[in-house]
Amino acid sequence: MNSDVYIFGYQSILAAGSLATSIRLAGSDQQFVPARLRGYVRTWRAVRNFVTNDSKRYVHTGDWRIAERVAFATLQRCSSRTVNGVCWRVASSHLSDLDFREQGYKRIDIGEAISPYSGYELDPSIRCYAYVDPIPDTTSAVVSRAYYNMGRNGAASIAEIVPGFLDDYLSSTLEPDVLADDLAFVFFSSEGHRLWLLEESDSSLVLLHRFAFPQLAPLTLEPAEQLRRVTAGLEWLDARHRAPASNEDKRIPSGLVKELILGAEGADVSDSSYWLCRLLAADAPLTSESQLDKLSRDADFWVRRAARARNLRQ
Numbered sequence: 195m196n197s198d199v200y201i202f203g204y205q206s207i208l209a210a211g212s213l214a215t216s217i218r219l220a221g222s223d224q225q226f227v228p229a230r231l232r233g234y235v236r237t238w239r240a241v242r243n244f245v246t247n248d249s250k251r252y253v254h255t256g257d258w259r260i261a262e263r264v265a266f267a268t269l270q271r272c273s274s275r276t277v278n279g280v281c282w283r284v285a286s287s288h289l290s291d292l293d294f295r296e297q298g299y300k301r302i303d304i305g306e307a308i309s310p311y312s313g314y315e316l317d318p319s320i321r322c323y324a325y326v327d328p329i330p331d332t333t334s335a336v337v338s339r340a341y342y343n344m345g346r347n348g349a350a351s352i353a354e355i356v357p358g359f360l361d362d363y364l365s366s367t368l369e370p371d372v373l374a375d376d377l378a379f380v381f382f383s384s385e386g387h388r389l390w391l392l393e394e395s396d397s398s399l400v401l402l403h404r405f406a407f408p409q410l411a412p413l414t415l416e417p418a419e420q421l422r423r424v425t426a427g428l429e430w431l432d433a434r435h436r437a438p439a440s441n442e443d444k445r446i447p448s449g450l451v452k453e454l455i456l457g458a459e460g461a462d463v464s465d466s467s468y469w470l471c472r473l474l475a476a477d478a479p480l481t482s483e484s485q486l487d488k489l490s491r492d493a494d495f496w497v498r499r500a501a502r503a504r505n506l507r508q
Contacts, residue, residue, distance in 0.1 A: 199286050200322040202229065202304060204236055204279035205267035206341065208348030209397055226280040228311040228356045231304055231324065235275040238337050238370040239330035240268040242298055246495055249297070249410055250381035252338065255445040258468055261377055265335035265370065267345065268299070268327035277366040278359060280352065281308070281316060290413055292325075294384045299325035311356055337370040338377040340394035347395070378445050383419050386410035389473075393425035400425045401433040402470065405477050407503045409496070469494040476500035
């Protein structure tokens with residue numbers, strides 16, 4: 195059996211570079227195959243609560259408090275409909291990385307219902323998977339507008355070389371209940387060390403911090419994310435090459451900027467109202483034992499985990 199598989203992407207993976215943010219693609223050309231999946235429609239019923247999520251969270255950019263109920267795209271069965279997307283060929287060894295990326299979704303085999311657009315081919319010997327929510331939530335929840343636009347903008351770009359692709363996307367997509375403009379996505383990479391902020395419009399990234407000790411059980415040693423370009427306007431925040439702090443980006447409150455700088459200089463930020471400042475302090479070399487003890491009892495799960503991980507290794 196072929197050691198590669200196809201992944202059918204129908205929302206975020208339509209955006210340029212999104213899948214490469216998580217894995218290195220199989221094959222030398224790294225070309226997608228536009229395809230249609232029979233018997234499904236695109237909906238916004240994959241609802242997640244990020245307060246206790248191990249590895250990812252959406253935050254409200256005004257104050258960086260954690261968003262609770264946020265909805266994402268999923269596929270809903272509908273015998274009379276067809277949903278479009280793209281198939282990417284990936285090495286099967288990367289499936290664990292993709293499963294990590296798509297936490298909360300179930301990977302299903304869709305090979306019997308998938309067909310390529312005219313002029314394109316899928317290798318019938320390669321299995322094709324899609325990620326769907328196993329228990330769709332029908333109650334109202336917000337959708338990040340930036341995430342929502344990832345699919346629309348990606349479909350529009352694909353339509354430049356695949357005529358009709360955007361029209362097919364729109365006709366196979368139900369409208370979300372509520373769109374929110376004040377959300378940003380933050381996540382740990384699958385090796386457990388790096389904390390990223392994602393620019394959903396183009397899949398660029400800011401490295402917020404690289405932890406001395408892994409915050410999760412590592413799945414890989416070299417995550418693909420570190421190869422992505424830096425989000426425009428936030429270069430100063432990126433740990434790969436921090437620029438002098440001069441922040442005017444609406445995603446980062448001025449109070450957060452000030453306390454990040456203070457924490458980096460060794461000040462006590464264990465009482466900061468911003469979980470990010472407290473989280474980075476839990477890993478900072480200059481943080482005292484008394485501060486670390488306070489952080490190990492913090493209200494935020496990520497902060498407690500970071501402080502306790504450090505205590506165990508001291």
